[in-house]
Amino acid sequence: MKTGLMKKRFTRFVQYLLLTIGALGVVFPILYAIGLSLMSAGEASSYPPHMIPHHLKFTAFPAAMETAPLGRFMLNSFVVSLIVTVAQLITASLAAYAFAFLEFPLKKILFLLFLSTMMIPGESTIIPNYLTMRSLGWIDTFRGLTVPFMATAFGTFLLRQYFLTLPKELFDAARIDGCGRFRFLWSIVLPMARPALGTLGVYAFITTWNQYLWPLLMTNSTSMRTVQIGIGMLQFQDATTWNVVMAGVVIILLPSLLTIVLGQKQLVKGLTTGAVKG
Amino acid sequence: MLFSKRISKRMFPKFLVALLVLGLLVAGCGTAANDTSKPSAAGPVTVTFWHSMGGQPAKTLTAMVEKFNGSHSDIQIKLVYQGSYDDAFNKLKASPDQGPDLFQVYDIGTRYMIDAGLAAPMQDFIDRDKFDMSPIEPHVINYYKVGDKLYSMPFNSSMPVLYYNKDLFKAAGLDPAKAPSTFAEVEADAKALTKKVGDKTVYGFSQAIYGWFFEQYMARDGALYANNGNGRDAAATEALVNSPAGVEILTWWKKLIDEGYATNLGRKTADTQNAFGAQQIAMTIDSSGILPNLTTAAAGKFEIGIAPLPRGNNEVNSGPIIGGGSLWILKNKPKAQQEAAWKVVKWFLEPAQVATWTVGTGYLPINKAAVDQEAYKDFIKKYPSYQAAIDQLHNTPENRITQGARIGVFTQARATIENAIEQVVLNKATAKAALDDAAKKITDSIKEYNQTMGVK
Numbered sequence: 001m002k003t004g005l006m007k008k009r010f011t012r013f014v015q016y017l018l019l020t021i022g023a024l025g026v027v028f029p030i031l032y033a034i035g036l037s038l039m040s041a042g043e044a045s046s047y048p049p050h051m052i053p054h055h056l057k058f059t060a061f062p063a064a065m066e067t068a069p070l071g072r073f074m075l076n077s078f079v080v081s082l083i084v085t086v087a088q089l090i091t092a093s094l095a096a097y098a099f100a101f102l103e104f105p106l107k108k109i110l111f112l113l114f115l116s117t118m119m120i121p122g123e124s125t126i127i128p129n130y131l132t133m134r135s136l137g138w139i140d141t142f143r144g145l146t147v148p149f150m151a152t153a154f155g156t157f158l159l160r161q162y163f164l165t166l167p168k169e170l171f172d173a174a175r176i177d178g179c180g181r182f183r184f185l186w187s188i189v190l191p192m193a194r195p196a197l198g199t200l201g202v203y204a205f206i207t208t209w210n211q212y213l214w215p216l217l218m219t220n221s222t223s224m225r226t227v228q229i230g231i232g233m234l235q236f237q238d239a240t241t242w243n244v245v246m247a248g249v250v251i252i253l254l255p256s257l258l259t260i261v262l263g264q265k266q267l268v269k270g271l272t273t274g275a276v277k278g
Numbered sequence: 279m280l281f282s283k284r285i286s287k288r289m290f291p292k293f294l295v296a297l298l299v300l301g302l303l304v305a306g307c308g309t310a311a312n313d314t315s316k317p318s319a320a321g322p323v324t325v326t327f328w329h330s331m332g333g334q335p336a337k338t339l340t341a342m343v344e345k346f347n348g349s350h351s352d353i354q355i356k357l358v359y360q361g362s363y364d365d366a367f368n369k370l371k372a373s374p375d376q377g378p379d380l381f382q383v384y385d386i387g388t389r390y391m392i393d394a395g396l397a398a399p400m401q402d403f404i405d406r407d408k409f410d411m412s413p414i415e416p417h418v419i420n421y422y423k424v425g426d427k428l429y430s431m432p433f434n435s436s437m438p439v440l441y442y443n444k445d446l447f448k449a450a451g452l453d454p455a456k457a458p459s460t461f462a463e464v465e466a467d468a469k470a471l472t473k474k475v476g477d478k479t480v481y482g483f484s485q486a487i488y489g490w491f492f493e494q495y496m497a498r499d500g501a502l503y504a505n506n507g508n509g510r511d512a513a514a515t516e517a518l519v520n521s522p523a524g525v526e527i528l529t530w531w532k533k534l535i536d537e538g539y540a541t542n543l544g545r546k547t548a549d550t551q552n553a554f555g556a557q558q559i560a561m562t563i564d565s566s567g568i569l570p571n572l573t574t575a576a577a578g579k580f581e582i583g584i585a586p587l588p589r590g591n592n593e594v595n596s597g598p599i600i601g602g603g604s605l606w607i608l609k610n611k612p613k614a615q616q617e618a619a620w621k622v623v624k625w626f627l628e629p630a631q632v633a634t635w636t637v638g639t640g641y642l643p644i645n646k647a648a649v650d651q652e653a654y655k656d657f658i659k660k661y662p663s664y665q666a667a668i669d670q671l672h673n674t675p676e677n678r679i680t681q682g683a684r685i686g687v688f689t690q691a692r693a694t695i696e697n698a699i700e701q702v703v704l705n706k707a708t709a710k711a712a713l714d715d716a717a718k719k720i721t722d723s724i725k726e727y728n729q730t731m732g733v734k
Contacts, residue, residue, distance in 0.1 A: 041571075041574045041575060042555070042577055042579070045552040045555040045556050045575045046555075048478075067333060067336055067337050068336075127372055130372060134373060134376060139376065213365075216360065216365060216369070217372070221356070222359070229359070229361065232332065232359070233332050233336055233359050235333060236332035236333035236334070236335060240548045241334075241574075242552075
């Protein structure tokens, strides 16, 4: 008995140790970025490099805010990311519902066609998309930044696979009770699909937040620009002051971190609710 | 039971409608913002100015534009950052009709801008207004001239210089007032400066694997980069990078590393700058424009010296080429915009503005009168070694070599050269073989460019 307990404890200790090492590896870039952002320019370029600032300096933050209007950029990125996220959740859940619960001709072929669009690299569609947006006169607008990303093959796929795991009995029971399709989707499927919706939401938000090339192409005024371009503005090809760049990175990292924290709560909540119960 | 909670059946359509309205509202805001940015017929002319300045230069430029807008009621500059030079250049290529009125292009984009027919030549405005160009540094102007015609106005101009750590020079028993001026002297000094301290080595020298440096060494050694007078007498058809001068440069580059007096820190100049600031290397080659940055890194630790770019072992009167960027007025814009853009260009050339620009960024003062400005006098007092960069600018003779090559595929050429340098440094090819290969590749892309662009 006792050796069994010891063995169990030891296994757990090893597990935690490995997990801690893994977690440190993952979180290291963020910690280093925070460390650099709190250094002076001189300390940031010292050798051997300092992980933790020896003298706390907060000058990099005002310097970053002064070089690029990060506040405005964050607001823009937030609005754009939020619209894209909400739109993707709506379009993807509707499409996934059709692919998962409805029967219609050519369903399989349509679904495969849908999936095949995931194989097209984003870079190759940038210029055609840009020309379309230009002919619509949507350059430099929120429409141009959001509409092209409102539908998602990956999201549809993700939600469809999740919807397929829901018991068919639910659908039948709801039909017998006289529940319409929309209501079934809204009142039963979506609440039960929270983990998948949460995952898609976080993914959509962060992908949009991290966009660089598309917003750079689409926008022509500083007031429409997004955060990643702001980080570009902090860098300069001839000389880069890393403490200022990292200060900018830390500032724009906060909303993404918040999204993950909030999304994670949803994920956990979603995992613990819902089952085949009356 | 199941359906009693959350949004009821009847509320769901309302929710959809609310979302739709929200979407339309957002779309509406976008339109409004777009419309206000267009100039009205009665108000001031708006000059859209695309630039690629980041960090400190961006800050200086923004402040200057604010000053301009505050003092001009008829013209307002709309300053827009468009990413790196390459990003901005590609964006213009994708849709020239959506371009700006005033465009900052890097040095090596000159040929393409002309061949693509995008430019309203600066010379036309200069000739019409009989604008006096004599105060402007001739070496800077010559780079942007094609024949006798100036196509764009130099803006941010720099030259490569040798930076050295005076304190490490003293510690190694070298004269801090005497910087090496030839490859052999760099080697000798680097040998004296290389020291093992504990388990880490302080190297005498390091330079980033950057194609621009190679071009500069070629020019300093009096060698052409491309045929037909660097592509300036007629369109270039052949790259000459595998000439003896080119081979000498790479042989020396590799020898320093093999002997252990120099270290290879890769392609990013930011990395050699950091190493220099952290006193890991005693000498480096970099743009004259980064002095303020280096000074910040060196503050309180050591004194920086600046010297002209070292030359190869055969004595020749030559000098480096101008690098940086220039301002272009675009041809496809209405007359009123072009005229307004020209006024903006003239304003940036005024001594006061040039001095502000140099002081704020470290770029060369391209107007000779700028050195009489108080701001510049304070600057040179603070960084006396900067004078070496100015002297180098003035001492460089004017000819096809120092004017720099003008080819349409410079971006690719630079990448090809960087690959060649890497191969040599990493012992994968000899200097001669790597450069022969690079010359062939560049020649091929020049030919292809000439064919597709219809250049004869």
